[in-house]
Structures are given as structure tokens and as C-alpha cells.
Amino acid sequence: MERLRKAAAETVFWLHFALVSVWFGLFLVPTSLWSGKISFHFWFITIATALQFLWGFVLLPVTKKYRMVCPLTTAMQLLRGYPVADERNNNHSCIKEFSERIGRPIPKKAVTISTFASLGVVTVQYFFLR
Numbered sequence: 001m002e003r004l005r006k007a008a009a010e011t012v013f014w015l016h017f018a019l020v021s022v023w024f025g026l027f028l029v030p031t032s033l034w035s036g037k038i039s040f041h042f043w044f045i046t047i048a049t050a051l052q053f054l055w056g057f058v059l060l061p062v063t064k065k066y067r068m069v070c071p072l073t074t075a076m077q078l079l080r081g082y083p084v085a086d087e088r089n090n091n092h093s094c095i096k097e098f099s100e101r102i103g104r105p106i107p108k109k110a111v112t113i114s115t116f117a118s119l120g121v122v123t124v125q126y127f128f129l130r
Helices: 002-028 037-062 071-079 094-101 108-128
Strands: none
Touching: 002 037, 002 071, 002 094, 002 108, 037 071, 037 108, 071 094, 094 108
């Protein structure tokens, strides 16, 4: 059963990585190839960010502090055996974990800044370039 949980956690990690790759990868897709890219990208990032804010509120009674938390991170860390109240669950970052796995660790603050910077860029694109 433990091997199954580890495999499930790893699957969630790579699903999460795929979504993050789309999040940032869409900046590389020219609008000449996909005319609806700006709208899709805006809504993709806006909804994903809103879900993290909402999930943070849902977890507030358990964690006793507010922070943005991705539901996929919670699922992955639960599968790894970390309860929701554990800092290793609600303060974990998939991007940070991936960067550590490839030997190029980045600070958690850089992940947060890149999240809001990308949201800002797609918002400007959505309202001024489409």
C-alpha cells in the first residue's frame, strides 16, 4: 500500500508540474499561432490563483494562518503522509521542489513573486492586447 501512495504522490507531482509548465509555457506561444491564447492564459492563471486563495481560506481553521495553498499540493503531501496542519503540507511548493530535484534550488519568495508577476503580465495582456 505504501508503494501505491508513493506512486500516487509522484503522479500528482507530475500532474502539478504539467499545469505549472502550461502556466509559464504559454508565454512562449505566439498569438499568431493561437489567437485565443491571451484569453485562455488569463483565465487559466486567474482561476488557478483564485483556487489557491480559496483553498487557503478553507484550510485556515486547520492551519491557523492564512496562505495561498494549491489543492494539488495538499493532495500530494497528504499522500506523502503529511497532515494538513503540518508545515510540510501547507507551506510546500511544487515549483520549489522541482527546482531542488534538478539541482537548481530557488527561494520560495521567488515562486510567489513569479506567480503574481505572471498574473500581472497576463492581466495587462488580457485588458490591453487582445
